[in-house]
Structure formats: structure tokens, C-alpha cells
Amino acid sequence: MEEESDTRKINNSFLREHNYATEADIISTVEFNSSGELLATGDKGGRVVVFQREQESKSQPQRRGEYNVYSTFQSHEPEFDYLKSLEIEEKINKIKWLPQQNAAYFLLSTNDKTVKLWKISERDKRPEGYNLKDDDGRIRDPSTITSLRVPVLQPMDLMVEATARRVFSNAHMYHINSISVNSDYQTYISTDDLRVNLWNLEITDRSFNIVDIKPANMEELTEVITSAEFHPQQCHTFAYSSSKGSIRLCDMREAALCDKHCKYFEEPEDPSTRSFFSEIISSISDVKFSHNGRYLMTRDYLTVKVWDLQMENKPLETYQ
């Protein structure tokens, strides 16, 4: 543990002072888990670094609120799409934590094309005293064994391992911009520019397309999906935002394909502020439900807006 923290210190300050941070270190996404104990960051190089909040201690009360590196792993690698002769970036676009159900932590991380489910678990004990194996791992010759023993779990230095448990791929033609875990803890949605797909966390070879705004003629395309999120309590409701500054609320019970929205939130444009940039700055980059599920928060280039789900024609609050 002592060693680890020294290494950490060396890495952190060395990188900063010597400008060794490269483009791959640029952080592309950040996400706290539900308790706030863990903070996951994804970077352009496809790595995920998870930070853990410092434990409260009476001797150093001011250190609470500091986060230390907990785990680092390579989530995505760059790939090459041979069909289109394009490289698929390994940059992590979004990370979402799953609700914690046991001692291990689970998170979903995605790049442009593939979503992965990672399990992060701690190991602080190691079995020792196998009969057929040395402690080094070498196989013992059975003829040399004269007595049997029961392996015992011995404490060891804390090791945090990350393993990929599921890989959800080949479902998106366009770049994935967001993922959202459902309140049923069984499904999640992944969203690209034109489509939203519904997955079951257990099943990797199939997904359902629930929103498709691709026009029959691509030349008529004027709007893309920028983000989507499930309602925090209603597992059948989700919302998605568009590049034109509108948000649509959909109910999955209505139809298999939720192209028809239940609610449509858009603030009419003020003609006096219209400029050549109006289109670009109205594009919503992110949408989030409030914890109680009654409000929506959206962010476009210059403002943050809070919407009441009951009122579609204008936001409750606008922050500039």
C-alpha cells in the first residue's frame, strides 16, 4: 500500500511538472457513482481511471473529499473499420455506473461503436497452501506429497481488478453519444446520432431499436439525436434531445418503435436574437432527469435549462 501511494505521487507530479500528458490523456467523460464514493473518468486513449474518495479519518479530517486513484484499466482499443476505411476511435464517450448490488462495482463504458460492461472488484486475500501447486504456481509432483492440507486465505496487499464482463457491439452505424441504465436494472439504452437501441445487460448479441429518426432520404436529414436518458423511476419512459434544441419524451409501452413522442419540449426561438449561429448554439449536448423524475435539465452551447415535464412550451428556468 505504501508502495502504491508512492508510485501514485510520482506519477501525478511527474506528469504535471514535465508536461508528459499527451493527447491520449485528455479526459473525455466523467461520472460519479450513485453514492459519490467513486469517480470514473474516461480519456481519449480508451482508458478508464476510477478514483475513490478518501476515507474519513479523525487524524486528517481535511482530507475527506479528496479522491485517490482506485483502478486504471484499458477499456477500449482503437479499431479499424475495413468496410469504410475509417478508424474507430478508442476515446471513451460515456461512462455510466450500475447500481451497486454486491461488493463489486459495475460500470458501462462506451466509445463510438461498442459498449462494455466492466466489473471492478477488490482482492485483499489470497489462498495459500494448495496441495498440487506451489505458492509460486508450479505444479507439484504428486508422488512427493506426503500429507494433505487445507488451503488458507491469507491477507495480501489490496488489488483492484477490472474485468470486462460483456461486450455489446455491432449495433450502431453512427457514433454512440450516450448510454443510460434503466431503473429496472436489467436494461439500458445506447444512443447514436440517429437511433436509440435497447439492450438487456445479460444479452450481448441482440438489441432492440426503439427510436429511429433516419429519413428515407438522407439528404432530408436536418436533425440528429444528441443524448438520451431513462426516467429515474419509470422504466418505460425515456427522453432524448436533438441538435435543434428540442427534447422528446417517449413511452415504450405505446409501440415497439417509439418514433412518436409523448411530449415535445421546445422553446420557440426569439426572432430578435436570431443569428447565423442560432442553429449551432441551440443544439443540446446533454439531458438529465431530476432525481424525483419531475424535471429535466438540458444544456446547449450557451445555456442550461430546467424543464417541468408537465410544461412543454418553455423551460422553468434558464441559466446563462
Added chain:
Amino acid sequence: MLGRGVKRKWSCLEELEAEARPAAAEKERDEKEGQGDEDGFLVGPSKSAMNHLQQRQLVLGLCMEKLQSYQAGMELSLRRSVLLINTLRQIQEDMQSDETGTSETLLNHTDSCLLREDMQVTCPGCTEEDGDSLSPPLSPEFPSQEANSSPDQQKSLPAAAINTFSEAVNAMGYLSDLALDDIFEDIDTSMYETSELPSAWSAGSLWPISVSLWTDEDVKMRPPSLPSAGSLQSRLMDLNELDHIMEILVQS
């Protein structure tokens, strides 16, 4: 132009607007010197119009530049493409509403100049584009991938007909549902010679998506320059579409 992943400050937007003002002021000064006193009267009342025009031209240039960055090897995401093209459309509408009343040829020429300028600036790889002056700058052209000679990108070059155009649209970045390689795999190109197509067809990109959008039924959206594009298009549509594509491919 910043590379991917490099953050731009949000004040970049304000900088753009700030740039537009001095640029407009500069242009005024130049014009004043060039035209002499009799045009002095233009400066006063049209000052705000100048700023607007300058800003419009600036934004137009920026959008073209960004759209064409695709050919420089930078992949343009669908969201960015759509936003840029919507902005371009808005500019076009603005141009149209400004110029209603002036003759069609004037706008055509203005458009051509503006867009040809951009072409020269941003398409170093373009060949003879000074040909037919009436050749519509808004011809359905595509970012030619000079660096890349793969058949896939070659197909993104000028396509005359609308459906081949949409295939090219897909190839450019609006994504392809099908592998374009398959279509052209077995076609023998040796029999097709370089024809005397208007040079503008083979020149670099301009309004790749835009023209296809304006071939919609909505006549109001069409720029006045389209009639000439239309006549060319109808001529070309008479040809065998596939033959035409191959001519272009071979020509490049």
C-alpha cells in the same frame, strides 16, 4: 483550425463576431479607396448591412472550410455535418431574401465568386476549375479525397443524378448502408475516356449536400443559380447514370 480533442474556449463564438466587425470595417476602407468619392454615400447607410454581409460571408467561409476538412483526413461527425449544413441553408435563405429584386445573373455571379473563392482557398488539390463560368458552383460535388485513392472515396466524387448523389452523400459521411465497393467492383473502366464535362464537375467540393437538398420540390428554397444547374442536371440525367459516374472517376 484546432485539431480534434483540443478544447476551444466558449468565447470563441464572441471572437468570431468580433472578427467580423473589423473585417467589415477593413472591407469598407478598401472599397472606399478603390471606388472613390461617388461611392462614399454607400458607406453610411449600408454600414450595418456590410457588417451583416461580412459576417455572413465569414460564417459561410467557416462552414465550407469545416465541411471540407473531411477531405483533409479529419472525420466529420454526423452531428457537425448536419449543423453546418443547416447553417449554410440559413445563409442561403438570407442571401436570397437579401437579393430578391436583383437580377438572377447577378446573384449567380456573386454566389459563384464567393463559392469559387472558397474552392480555391480550401481545395488546393482542385484541377481546372476556371472553366465554364456559368457552371453552377452549386453542382453536386464532393470532397475529393486526394490523399486516399481507395475506390470507396473515389465514389464520393461528383455524381450527377440524385440517387447516385445520395450514395455519394452516404459515402461522404452521412454513412453508407451498403458497401459502395460492391457496386463498382466489376466495372471495366478502360473504355471510358475523359469527356469534356464542365470542369466544375470535377473540381473540388462545394455544396455537396446542399444541392441535393435543393433538388427537392420546394422551389422557394432553390437559389436562382439552380436553373443553370437544373439544365445541366437534366442533360446529364439523360445519359446513362453509371456511364457518367465512371467518366468522372476516370477523369480524376
